[in-house]
Amino acid sequence: MINIEIDGKHIETENGSTVIEAAHKAGIAIPHFCYHKKLSIAANCRMCLVQVEKAPKPLPACATPVTEGMKVFTHSDQAVKAQKGVMEFLLINHPLDCPICDQGGECLLQDMSVGYGGGHSRYQEEKRMVLSKDIGPLVSAEEMSRCINCTRCVRFGQEIGGKMELGQAFRTEHAEIMSFVSGTVDSELSGNMIDLCPVGALTSKPFRYKARSWELSRRRSISAHDSLGSNLAVHTKNNQVLRVLPIENEDINECWLSDKDRFAYEGLNTEDRLTKPMIKQDGKWQEVEWQVALEYAANGLRHIANGAGAEQLGALATGGSTLEEMYLLQKLMRGMGSDNVDFRLRQSDFSADGKQQGAPWLGLSVADISRADRLLIVGSFLRKDHPVLAARIRQAVKKGLQVSLIHSVDDDQQMHIAHKAIVAPDALVNTLSQVAQAVAAKQTEGIAGSLVSGERVAVLLGNFAQQHPQAAQLQTLAQQIANATHGKFGFLGEAANSVGGYIAQAVPGAKGLNAASMMASPRKAYVLLNVEPELDCANPQQAMAALQSADTVIVLSAYKNKALDYADVLLPIAPFTETSGTFISTEGRVQSFKGAVKPLGEARPAWKVLRVLGNLLKVDGFDFDTSEVVRDEALKGVDVSIKLNNAITGVEVKAEVSAAGMQRVSDVPIYTTDAVVRRSAPLQATADAATPLVWMHSEELNNIGVKSGMNVKVSQGSGSVKLACRADDKLPKGVVRIAAGHSATAALGAMFGTITVERA
């Protein structure tokens, strides 16, 4: 620690920090544009010039390291004169279009020019003009003349996003921010560039011209689209969500937000929103009053329970449902005598049930990942499944974290991967088993060598590993490796409430049926909460067949979806922006939120709908006044951390018998993960949301006599689809990569297993 003085204030600060960091820590504001605490130092805007004793000229506070006894003046005549000079230069080419600029009211340049700018300009000459750029459906670069070339967006891409998609081309007065050959910015974190841009050059395309920042009400909320639990602010006007911005939380999302969380709101108020309860009578849908619909639903359930037996009832929820919703759903089912309730819709191996000592979770805190020195990631489309967490890992890699990957595809993670093993899905267990043996034998090379040499080791199982048909074996092996390396192991949760589902007990007990068996042995009645089975289930074919053959299907959904085909009652419920609720993030953090806007039309929060259903069905203990009471009952006053435990016993790891034929590898593309995201038009216009392709090794394509780009017919179970194929020589042989969760592939069967591809 060293002592410095800023504006006469004594400050003790760390050696090696910069003047601006020390000042900010002491609460002294220094004007700046290009400096950002999460980005590298560029020192190119010069706005942060300050006077330093004994220095002959003003120094940039962002790039000046502190030295013992340094005396800094941020508001001395010299400093202010320098800052005003810089401001005048910055404004020379900046258009005076604040009244029509989206950034107006929340613009760093606007604020600073009030403090440091002149009342009029001495500049008489023509201002420079920079042409607009089209960099994709999310970020608008329409008014690049406003750019002050701070290069925050460029550094964000290089350092946080992992790919330099924007750069500063040309030089001096011709310098402009652009992408390579008019390409789009495809990063799953691109929206953060909008936040970073200190002026109105990069703005939010979907939010353009919608509202002024001072007209918006802000409500704290929690990300509903991935398991990190990112803190966010929902900005609303006239009872409508107009945009979503991050709220800084250093332990979770830092100051970032994924594009999925940022732009999903565009899918909230779409044409197909369900705003009135509907029932199907004589094959025709009609809108009815809530009372009628609820009684109809209750009667349907009661009829099946009394007639065929309660075990004929099944309930399914998505992992993105709130804790309260899932708790009431399982309470309703159990109150009626059925144990068939589950939220793990894409899971295919449930053999860990009953052998697992607690709710599966990350196994360590998110912040601990930054402190780990060795990481083994098994079966994860990391960058697309957990964008912000991947950014955190990327930063840790730069500080020395070694990441190893065992997976069935080799996508660019845009970070340095120390070791990797890319194998077919059926070889995943064997590969991990070999690593476990090598770790036990203290081998010094490869993945095992990396893990053995670490002090803070973590093994994380991704979505793909959790959905894998031998998930329990992978979990057991991960446990072995973690034990042998004195490390931690856990799961990168798939959905916002993947931990919450277990805490809410929305999983079957010993007698109950899990999500897969409820579909394999169809029930007579189903209750679906937020579920779009053709997209959310591990095996859409089977799921749709089961639902179509059921006597009664009660759908609680925010949207009129395919349920119109198979449901009997549609109950309009509120998405996360319109209801209060709780998500338990993958690290076990319990975060409650309130509704940001009123439910649309006659939609109601699902916990209220389930409460009334409970009352109508005369199930005990359904008198809740608020969602908080439901939450408290679900949590039972115990700290959630006690219930989190990944330990597993009694699972035998078996040598794999290789299946004949091509094996399917499925990712759930980033913008098809849940109902809201699927409806967000801007997200659906991104490159990530393009129609899925069939990816195979080029030799495999040769074997079936097709060339990359041609259409192929893919068949699985009773369905087949025609899609274009592409060669990916990084895929293992014998593997077909084809996305799940997308309408174009919904006709296919299970996410894993054999699949046939032939010439179309």
Place this chain on the structure above:
Amino acid sequence: MLSQQVTTLIDKELKKYPADQRQSAVMAALRFVQDEKGLITPDDMADVAAYLGMQQMAVYEVATFYHMYNLKPMGKHTLTVCTNLSCTLCGSGDTVAYLEKKLGIKMGEVTADGKFGLREGECMGACIDAPLLTLNNKKMCGKLTTAKIDKILADLEGGKA
């Protein structure tokens, strides 16, 4: 795709830098491409990026920053006339006017037959010879007079340059 000759030259250049600093060779690599093709297209930049393990945009930044890289065809013989202060004081304005008249093109243009390109340049650090121009960024011709320019152009026409 980069040609065999270009990659050989880049490999030689790479030996000057540490193995994990391949991007240090980017300027040389772009120069080799330009020497071979006369210009650097975005495809070439992407190829250089792939070869050196760089981000494409980072190569683009370099290629657009330095004006000696041709982003469009600049003719078989590119004449770069210095128009900075010393040369201007020594009459580079006349040099430019004479060249423009003689070749029938303006600054930044290429003759219809694709033989000559005329371009404005920055100080070449040889003001003692002002006014001056460079031929294809390689050969410097100083103390220009109309007679000298005529000779240079005639030599180039005759393939003697």
